Amino acid sequence: MMPTEAAAIALQDHVALWSVGEVGGSDVVGAACDALVAGLDTPGLRVLAACTRAEADYDVHDLLPAALHELGLAFYPRDGAAGREAAVSALARRMLAGEFTPSEFTLRIHRRYGHALPLTERLAQLDDEYETLEYGDRTEAEVDAEVMAEARKLAARS
Template identity: 75%
Template sequence: MTSTEAAAIALHDCAALWSAGEVRAADVVTAACDALVAGLDTPGLRMLAACTRGEADYDIHDLLPPALAELGLTFHALGAGSGREAAVKALARRMLAGELTPREFAFRLHQRYGHGLPLTERLAVLDDEYDLLEYGDGAVEQVDAEVTAEARRIASHRAAPFGSADALG
């Protein structure tokens, strides 16, 4: 994977996390800046990266969709079902990159989606298993391994976020 492909995936992931309410608009602006530094360059990306942290909350709604479209990336509207799945995949990639522990990953998804999102159902069950470990003789390492395997399964649905929202599923 090239640095520009990695930057596109990171930007798409951050945008999906923003649309799901997981990160702030300023984080998306930072990801846009990182994408520029990595070699991606479009007019919309430059405009998004030029936002100040104070402007980001207001301007992202207008700037993010065209910036992603210019890069061939999918924009997920706030609260959209495809956005939830894209956010789960983004969190899975972050966990696999070491930004979240397996327990934090499972807990975060369980808290956000409960047992109601089919993509995260197994993780909700595994989060419950973490809670039960203190009452039994199970090993944290075993649950960590199962969460990691589930994160790999989720993250491998599609390697790159290009195309339509349906293609990401």
């Protein structure tokens, strides 16, 4: 994958995570800076990357639509269904990259979405399984493997 492709994916993931409140505006600005360094360059991206940490939480919402449009990326309104699905995929990619364990991944998904989001229902069930490992007939490694398989499917969605 070319560095600009990876930077665009990382920016898109940060935007999705921002849309569900998983990361703050300064994280999105940081991803915009990384995208500029990687070779993506549009006027809107430059303005977004120029935000200070103090400005980020206030200005990101207004600056994102234009910057993302110029790059051909999706803007996810706060707490929208498309943003939730994209955020789940972004979290799956982060877990697969080793940023957190499979059990931490299922816990984050379960706490945020419970059993209400069809896309993550199996992950919520697997989080429940982690809680009952000592009473069941499955090992942690078996549950981890199933979480990893689910995460690979989710990561491939976008």
